[in-house]
Amino acid sequence: MxxxxxxxxxxxxxxxxxxxxxxxxxxxxxxxxxxxxxxxxEGLEGxxxxxxxxxxxxxxxxxxxxxxxxxTHMEGxxxxxxxxxxxxxxxxxxxxxxxxx
Amino acid sequence: MSDLRxxxxxxxxxxxxxxxxxxxxxxxxxxxDASVLVVGAGGLGSPAIQYLAAAGVGRLGIVDDDVxxxxxxxxxxxxxxxxxxxxxxESAADYVTALNPDIDVEPHETRITAANVADLxxxxxxxxxxxxxFATRYLLNDHCVLTGTALSHGAIxxxxxxxxxxxxxxSSKAADEDADAPPCYRCIFPEAPEPGTVPDCATTGxxxxxxxxxxxxxxxxxxxxxxxxxEVLEGRLLMYDAMDMTFETVDVLANPSCxxxxxxxxxxxxxxxxxxxxxxxxxx
Numbered sequence: 001m002x003x004x005x006x007x008x009x010x011x012x013x014x015x016x017x018x019x020x021x022x023x024x025x026x027x028x029x030x031x032x033x034x035x036x037x038x039x040x041x042e043g044l045e046g047x048x049x050x051x052x053x054x055x056x057x058x059x060x061x062x063x064x065x066x067x068x069x070x071x072t073h074m075e076g077x078x079x080x081x082x083x084x085x086x087x088x089x090x091x092x093x094x095x096x097x098x099x100x101x
Numbered sequence: 102m103s104d105l106r107x108x109x110x111x112x113x114x115x116x117x118x119x120x121x122x123x124x125x126x127x128x129x130x131x132x133x134d135a136s137v138l139v140v141g142a143g144g145l146g147s148p149a150i151q152y153l154a155a156a157g158v159g160r161l162g163i164v165d166d167d168v169x170x171x172x173x174x175x176x177x178x179x180x181x182x183x184x185x186x187x188x189x190x191e192s193a194a195d196y197v198t199a200l201n202p203d204i205d206v207e208p209h210e211t212r213i214t215a216a217n218v219a220d221l222x223x224x225x226x227x228x229x230x231x232x233x234x235f236a237t238r239y240l241l242n243d244h245c246v247l248t249g250t251a252l253s254h255g256a257i258x259x260x261x262x263x264x265x266x267x268x269x270x271x272s273s274k275a276a277d278e279d280a281d282a283p284p285c286y287r288c289i290f291p292e293a294p295e296p297g298t299v300p301d302c303a304t305t306g307x308x309x310x311x312x313x314x315x316x317x318x319x320x321x322x323x324x325x326x327x328x329x330x331x332e333v334l335e336g337r338l339l340m341y342d343a344m345d346m347t348f349e350t351v352d353v354l355a356n357p358s359c360x361x362x363x364x365x366x367x368x369x370x371x372x373x374x375x376x377x378x379x380x381x382x383x384x385x
Contacts, residue, residue, distance in 0.1 A: 008340060009258045018345065060292040061379075068351045070289070088351065090340070092290035093256040093263055094235045095144075095302045 001026050001083030003033065008090030011062075014043025024081075030064060031056055031077025033087060048089070049077070062091050105130055111203065115157055128328045129157060133203070135327045136160035138225040140213060140241060142189040143167070144302070144312030145231035145255050145319065147179035152320040153229075154197040154204050158327070161197060162207040162225055165189040176309035213237055215371040218244045227323050229253040231316060233302070235293035239380035242286035243371050245269050246362045251326055254286060255319040260308050262315035262341040265289075265353070266322045266334040269362075282355040283336035285362040289353050293380040311343050 005020045012018055022040075024033050034048040035056075050059050056077055058064055064071045065088040071079040081087070105126055107115070111133070118124045118132075137158050139146050142165040153161055169177070169184045169192055177189075184192035190208035197206040209221060213232075222228055222244055230241050230252060238254075245252040245267065252267045267285055318339065325331040337350040360367040360382065367382055368374055375383045 009261055012261075018342070061290065061294045063289055063353075065351055070354060070356075072291075072356060073354050090263075092235065092238075092294060093258040093261070094238060095233060095257040095307060 001028070001081070003081060003083070004086040005037075006086065006088040008088070009093050010091050011044065011047070011089050014047070015041050026083075028081055029075075029077060030058070030066065030071050030079040030081060030087070033081065034058065034064070034077070034089075037089075062089060064089050107133075111157070114201075114203070118156070123330050124328060128330070131327055131329075132157045132324065133159040135227070136162070136225045137227045137229055137323055137327075138162040138164065138222060139229045139231055140164045140237065141231035141233060142177070142179060142193040143173065143231060143233060144176045144257065144307065145316040146193070146229075147177045148313045148316035149229050149231055149320040149323075150179050150193055150197060151200065152317060153323065154201045154206070156320075156324055157201065157203055158324075159203070160205045160207065160225070162209060162221070163190050163193050163197075164209040164211065164213055164221060165193075166210055166212040172303075176307065176312050178313070213240060215240060215374070215376060218371060219248075222250060223248065225250075227251045227253065227326060229255075229319055229323055231255060231319070235380060236376040238286060239293060239374070240371060240376045242267070243361050243368055243374060246285050246287075247368075247370070251323075252286075253319045253323050253326075255312075255315045257302070257307055257312050257315055259305050260311060260343045262311055262318075262339075262343075264315055264318045264322070264334060264339040264341070265337065266326065268326070268333065268335050281336070284353050284355045285359060287361050288356040288359045289338065291356070291359075293378070295379065308343055311341075314341060314343070 002021050002023050007015045038044050038048055049056050058077055067086050107126055115129045118129050119126050135158050139150050142163050167189050169180045169187050171185050179196045180192045188210050190210045194206045194208040197204050246269050249269050255264045322333050326333050338353045340349045373382055
């Protein structure tokens with residue numbers, strides 16, 4: 001199935017593009033897709049998922065939205081996806097001024 | 102209705118507000134009676150301070166512990182070349198006084214900490230977060246949630262900006278009962294990135310005009326909130342991309358188990374949290 005992927009801020013830098021359509025196995029969950037992205041993009045390795053007590057979870061510092069809704073309020077990494085879904089991945093951003101060295 | 106006290110000079114100064122039905126003399130009086138604390142007199146704070154002062158927000162607090170550097174001037178437009186080396190709060194206060202002597206401007210040359218956040222924030226109706234670091238962002242969020250203080254959020258990264266608004270009205274939360282309850286900052290970003298993993302403006306650079314756009318949107322939301330008009334960006338995160346010139350909003354929802362804004366919060370005081378590193382609840 002094809003998914004529309006959107007990357008923001010540092011993740012956009014890692015992928016090199018703002019928006020990509022990529023193909024994943026039918027029935028893939030959010031966790032499956034994030035794991036595949038970590039494999040596909042060197043800059044994303046270790047940035048999206050983490051192992052806690054042998055359970056794969058989405059790193060708590062990032063937001064993953066399925067069609068505009070945060071998946072942590074759905075089934076987390078187990079959230080199911082369908083072809084055509086839009087997955088947005090973005091980190092918190094702190095910048096506002098400039099802290100002197 | 103507020104007690105109308107606009108004098109002839111004020112009616113002239115604010116005439117473009119006063120003639121609009123949505124604002125009128127009553128709305129202008131609300132702005133004059135309002136107080137806003139701007140945390141950070143940098144890239145985001147500069148345009149926010151300018152427009153809030155011009156709009157006639159009667160009492161404007163400005164918090165910053167930095168001094169003006171020449172490299173700030175590419176975007177921190179409340180400061181001028183002659184201000185290099187001066188405390189940012191002094192430079193910003195001078196700007197406000199020159200622009201609008203109607204405004205009581207209150208410079209606070211300090212960094213907000215868990216120890217002083219109540220003394221600073223509780224004197225104001227609304228907080229505008231124009232800070233440059235996660236510790237301050239999480240601290241302001243937690244204190245504003247716990248005290249029910251409205252908080253305007255803006256952040257920038259190179260050519261991108263994020264803006265949202267938290268009214269922190271408890272009645273609008275109750276996430277357990279309302280699947281569409283609006284979030285706090287911790288609901289959207291539960292944990293701060295590890296220090297050093299998200300580069301700052303000094304490392305990555307930032308388009309100078311970018312914080313101008315984002316700070317102006319933050320000021321717009323604060324003015325609307327004070328007026329009680331329009332739809333503020335609550336429950337929506339606005340993503341601005343200056344390179345593509347696109348604005349997108351994504352719906353964001355409360356986390357029913359949020360450690361600070363849920364019905365049964367783990368964080369009952371900012372003293373419970375270590376505001377460095379991941380900004381999580383202290384182990385001890």
